Amino acid sequence: MAKEKVIFYCQSCGAESSKWMGQCPACKEWNTFVEEVVSAKKGVRSGVKNANQAKQAKVTKLRDIETADNARISTQIAELDRVLGGGIVPGSMTLVGGDPGIGKSTLLLQVCRNLANSGKKILYVSGEESLQQIKIRAERIGEFEDTLLLLCETNLDLIGEIVKRELPQIVVIDSIQTMYNESVSSAPGSVSQVRESTASLLQMAKGYGIAFFIIGHVTKEGVVAGPRVLEHMVDTVLYFEGDRHAAYRILRGVKNRFGSTNEIGVFEMRSFGLEEVKNPSEFMLGGKPEGASGSVVACSMEGSRPILLEVQALVCRTNFGMPRRTAAGTDFNRVNLLMAVIEKRLGLSMGNCDAYVNIAGGIRMNEPAIDLGIVLALTSSYKNRPIEEKTICFGEVGLSGEVRAVNMAEQRVLEAKKLGFTTCILPEVSKSALPEIDGIRFIGVKSVKDAVHFAV
Numbered sequence: 001m002a003k004e005k006v007i008f009y010c011q012s013c014g015a016e017s018s019k020w021m022g023q024c025p026a027c028k029e030w031n032t033f034v035e036e037v038v039s040a041k042k043g044v045r046s047g048v049k050n051a052n053q054a055k056q057a058k059v060t061k062l063r064d065i066e067t068a069d070n071a072r073i074s075t076q077i078a079e080l081d082r083v084l085g086g087g088i089v090p091g092s093m094t095l096v097g098g099d100p101g102i103g104k105s106t107l108l109l110q111v112c113r114n115l116a117n118s119g120k121k122i123l124y125v126s127g128e129e130s131l132q133q134i135k136i137r138a139e140r141i142g143e144f145e146d147t148l149l150l151l152c153e154t155n156l157d158l159i160g161e162i163v164k165r166e167l168p169q170i171v172v173i174d175s176i177q178t179m180y181n182e183s184v185s186s187a188p189g190s191v192s193q194v195r196e197s198t199a200s201l202l203q204m205a206k207g208y209g210i211a212f213f214i215i216g217h218v219t220k221e222g223v224v225a226g227p228r229v230l231e232h233m234v235d236t237v238l239y240f241e242g243d244r245h246a247a248y249r250i251l252r253g254v255k256n257r258f259g260s261t262n263e264i265g266v267f268e269m270r271s272f273g274l275e276e277v278k279n280p281s282e283f284m285l286g287g288k289p290e291g292a293s294g295s296v297v298a299c300s301m302e303g304s305r306p307i308l309l310e311v312q313a314l315v316c317r318t319n320f321g322m323p324r325r326t327a328a329g330t331d332f333n334r335v336n337l338l339m340a341v342i343e344k345r346l347g348l349s350m351g352n353c354d355a356y357v358n359i360a361g362g363i364r365m366n367e368p369a370i371d372l373g374i375v376l377a378l379t380s381s382y383k384n385r386p387i388e389e390k391t392i393c394f395g396e397v398g399l400s401g402e403v404r405a406v407n408m409a410e411q412r413v414l415e416a417k418k419l420g421f422t423t424c425i426l427p428e429v430s431k432s433a434l435p436e437i438d439g440i441r442f443i444g445v446k447s448v449k450d451a452v453h454f455a456v
């Protein structure tokens with residue numbers, strides 16, 4: 001019998017310790033250590049055992065390595081391809097995280113359908129749902145070809161055998177938290193199980209050149225259950241986010257070894273599965289009130305794509321000594337800072353006001369270019385004067401109230417023009433670098449004072 005010993009793992013960063021600790025010395029999180037029983041590994045290898053092994057390991061010159069750029073497999077979902085950096089890379093491993101019920105299984109089943117329909121061999125392994133449940137979901141999504149293989153299994157050794165036998169091109173593992181490795185004695189979903197399972201999947205991925213998608217649940221705190229180690233091991237980490245009550249979902253790349261991480265994909269949950277949203281700006285601005293104070297359209301770049309969004313603010317006198325402030329969809333501290341700028345540079349007494357700022361639609365935007373939008377929304381609500389319709393604004397606001405240049409001004413303006421906007425409030429510096437654009441009136445501003453003077 002292998003000797004069993006107890007190890008404590010930090011759930012947040014994966015640090016190991018032989019005794020329990022209240023605070024993790026590595027990541028300084030509290031109460032993250034959990035106990036796990038690990039059986040001592042038999043025959044841990046160290047050093048090179050024989051000459052054969054030494055012969056097999058060899059070095060290669062960089063220029064002798066061939067890359068096949070066209071080897072990427074398109075998922076035929078443009079939004080997903082964009083986030084992946086142009087398609088699925090064979091032999092890669094992608095982690096898709098997100099809250100329960102957000103649509104991870106649906107998205108990947110749709111990917112499976114598209115790829116199966118284009119003749120690829122796909123294996124979908126579910127540890128969460130029965131074959132009947134998958135069938136019911138598949139019927140909502142549409143027609144499937146026969147090349148899609150389904151498997152309900154949680155034992156990774158068996159999954160490994162089947163992968164070896166069938167050699168599919170793409171494998172989807174529906175939830176890494178349900179998978180278990182027999183050689184690890186702790187329960188499925190625990191830190192060491194998740195880590196070992198991912199490691200053995202990774203071996204299959206690199207060994208056979210199979211692309212893996214693994215689904216990971218997100219805990220209440222918003223991290224993939226199991227340690228951060230998981231994120232380090234895989235090639236690409238995608239998060240599926242969005243309000244469960246709103247219909248649209250955003251797929252965000254957090255890490256990508258084969259592409260940019262700035263890109264986002266926008267989807268809408270329909271009765272027949274997820275549908276791509278080709279023009280997110282239109283979608284985000286749907287339902288914008290007309291002639292209401294405290295509402296302004298700003299423009300944020302998400303990767304290479306501009307997205308117009310509505311910034312809403314509500315400012316009213318506080319009834320308590322301590323004003324209440326909230327920020328939904330953007331950085332709370334940034335809002336506080338911008339309120340201080342308004343107070344000091346515009347002389348409006350925001351100090352005794354409650355303020356609520358919201359990016360309509362539940363999307364999260366942290367680009368500094370929406371600063372000007374927040375400032376205008378706040379002042380518009382404070383003065384209770386609406387901002388003219390068909391006006392958009394963008395610009396970063398500095399501490400002295402100056403409006404600073406932002407990148408890709410032209411793309412932003414063109415997006416606004418496409419949606420029928422006619423006035424654009426932008427940093428003076430960015431304006432002078434822009435060519436004339438038909439049908440758009442540019443208002444270059446140097447400071448928040450200029451902007452507020454013009455707009456509110």
Ligand code: TYD
Pocket residue numbers: 098099100101102103104105106107137140141269270271272273274
């Ligand atoms: P699911 O993919 O099961 O979520 P996850 O795997 O991330 O937990 O998504 C399920 C939700 O999506 C569920 O609330 C039902 C809804 N849904 C639709 O609205 N339309 C559909 O066509 C499908 C398949 C699901």
Ligand code: MG
Pocket residue numbers: 104105106128174
């Ligand atoms: Mg699921």
